[in-house]
Ligand SMILES: Nc1ncnc2c1ncn2[C@@H]1O[C@H](COP(=O)(O)OP(=O)(O)OP(=O)(O)O)[C@@H](O)[C@H]1O
């Protein structure tokens with residue numbers, strides 16, 4: 001300007017343009033950072049999506065099979081190990097008649113969860129060990145089998161969404177959530193009372209992994225999700241360990257209300273939860289050490305009878 005190369009106007013305009021550029025330049029840096037972070041996240045998601053499932057249909061599955069009634073479940077001499085570790089289940093054999101309930105009792109680490117995962121076909125099963133309606137599980141299409149199955153794992157997973165959406169997880173996206181069915185499922189899972197204590201009832205957000213719920217509430221919410229889904233096989237892995245005796249009694253009553261309509265497996269540490277089962281297996285270190293009805297097991301000396309006596313004493317103090 002001193003040398004008259006530019007006018008005063010040019011100089012002011014230059015300064016103004018420079019100021020105008022400050023924010024877009026900062027924004028470009030911010031966006032580049034965002035894109036790079038997004039790329040890393042996308043790669044992680046892609047890695048998960050690209051992972052081939054460990055359990056898939058074999059070439060010789062009978063595609064026409066589907067579950068239309070409670071099936072018979074038969075396990076024949078099942079030995080199971082994960083990779084090259086020591087066997088977890090050894091020589092397991094039992095039969096559950098259609099519509100019957102099998103109770104599984106055993107100390108911690110005895111293989112109950114592993115057995116339930118095998119029955120839900122979440123682990124790869126050896127040939128000729130697990131039969132559904134006398135057909136080897138490996139001949140059943142995975143999709144058809146899982147469609148007829150409801151499984152509540154020991155560690156339930158809840159999504160950061162409303163209670164209603166968590167219960168109606170099975171609902172295909174094209175259909176709207178049936179609020180009556182959600183209420184019915186919650187009633188049967190004995191969690192309706194707890195839900196009505198939340199200010200927004202079924203629209204309450206449960207937070208990341210259900211952070212606002214207690215352990216027992218999480219289990220029962222996962223149970224109502226399983227009951228909401230139509231099913232002919234129901235597998236419940238120790239969902240009663242975190243509920244009090246009164247809730248447990250009510251829950252058991254509800255579960256046995258429609259007896260005969262589902263072939264069920266009920267895993268529990270608590271003997272009182274298993275009293276109504278048609279057959280109970282006692283699992284110890286991967287072996288079946290005893291089996292029978294509640295009454296017949298009480299007539300023998302063993303871990304089942306001792307635990308029953310101990311827990312009965314505990315309940316009278318509750
Ligand atoms: N993925 C795995 N890899 C290796 N070993 C495993 C795996 N899962 C379970 N096990 C082993 O298998 C055994 C049985 O475990 P499981 O979870 O079935 O016990 P559980 O009877 O369900 O016990 P709890 O009553 O505490 O739930 C344990 O000794 C455990 O260490």
Ligand SMILES: [Mg+2]
Pocket residue numbers: 112113114154237238
């Ligand atoms: Mg377990």
